[in-house]
Amino acid sequence: MKVRAAVLRNSGSQKPYAESQPLGIEEVDLAPPSRGEITVRILAAGLCHSDLSVIDGSRPRPLPMVLGHEAAGEIVELGDGVEDLFVGDHVVFSFVPICGHCEPCATGRPALCQPGASANAKGELLGGGSRWRDAAGRPLAHHLGVSAFAEYVVVSRRSVVRVDGNLEPEIGALFGCAVLTGVGAIVNTAKVSAGESVAVFGLGGVGLSSLLGASCSGAYPLIAIDVNEQKLAIALDLGAHHALDPRSEDLVDTLRQITAGGVQYALESVGSGVVLAQAYSVTRRGGTTVSVGLPAPDKRLNIPVVSLVTEERTIKGSYLGSSVPSRDLPRFIALYRAGLLPVDRLLTHRLRLEDLNEGFDRLAQGEAIRQVVLFD
Known part of the structure; x- marks a missing residue:
C-alpha cells in the first residue's frame, strides 16, 4: 500500500522547523499486517513533546523513522489470529505494545512490558521488524509501535484499545498519551x-x-x-x-x-x-x-x-500513567462523557499533515497545549 507519511531522517535540526523542515512528507510503502497485527486508517494524531524530543535529539531513536504516537483511527484490515477486533472498529493507540505475558504484564504493570519496551527501543513492532519501506526500498523505523503521522499504519493488535465509534477522533487521540499519562x-x-x-x-x-x-x-x-x-x-x-x-x-x-x-x-x-x-x-x-x-x-x-x-x-x-490501557481508556473516556474530565479544552490547534513542522515550532515555543493532525 502506498501511504503519505511524515518521515524524520535526521534529528537536531535548527529552529525554526518551518524553515529547516526536519519532517518530510513522503510516499512510502506499507506492508500488509502480519500475524497478530492490524491495519488502521489514522483519523487524528496529536503532537506531543515525546515526538519533539526525537526531532531535537534529546531522546535518541533509530532513524529514519515515521514519527507520531498519540492517535485514534479505524481498522481496515486484520492479520491472521486477530479474532477480538473487526474491520470498522474505532481504536485509540497505546504507545507501549503490551505482550500480556512477561513478568510486568503478569503482575499488573503492563506499562513496563519488557518485549514492548525492547521493540520500541529498536523502532520495531512487537512482532519484530518494520512494515515501512521508503521509495528506495529501505526500511523506516516505527515510533513507539504506532507511527501515527501517516494516512495508514500497521500495528500490533496489542497497541490498540477499541472505543466507541461516536467518540470524536480528535478527542480520542488525546486519550492515547496526554490523558492516559x-x-x-x-x-x-x-x-x-x-x-x-x-x-x-x-x-x-x-x-x-x-x-x-x-x-x-x-x-x-x-x-x-x-x-x-x-x-x-x-x-x-x-x-x-x-x-x-x-x-x-x-x-x-x-x-x-x-x-x-x-x-x-x-x-x-x-x-x-x-x-x-x-x-x-x-x-x-x-x-x-x-x-x-x-x-x-x-x-x-x-x-x-x-x-x-x-x-x-x-x-x-x-x-504511561502506570495504566492498564484496556481498563483505563474506557473509564477515562466515561469521565469525559460525564463532563468530569473536559479533555476537549486541551485541544488548541487542528492541522494538516503538511503543517507538522510549524506545529512543532508552536509546541517548542509553548504556544500550544495539544495540536491534532486531522486526516480526510
Missing part, C-alpha cells in the same frame, strides 16, 4: 484522594491532563506552576485553586503557607532534573513526588538524600 499519574501512580493537596509543575498537555485528573479526584488545594501566564490562566479555568510563576515566587515558602507545611503530592511533567528537585522540595513530610517528564538520558537529580529517610518522602516515576 497525565490522569493515570494522578489516579494510578499517586492515587490522590479527595481533600489531598497537589501541585502540578509544567502545564503542557500532560501537565494539564494531570491537573484535570487531580480536580476530578477532589484534590484540595490544587496548585498549578508554570512560567507561561496564558497556561496559568487556563489552569485556573480548569479547576486549579492557585496558579504560581516560580520566577516571581519563593515557591517553597508560598506552598508551605498555602498547604500548611507542603503539598502531599507534587507532579513534575517538564522533563527537567532541576524542576523535579524543585517539585520534591515543596512536598511535606511523608509527601510523594511523581515524575512523568522525559529528560535527556544524561540528566541527573540532585536532592538532599537524608530527607528521604528522616521525612519518609517518596519519589516515583510514572510511565
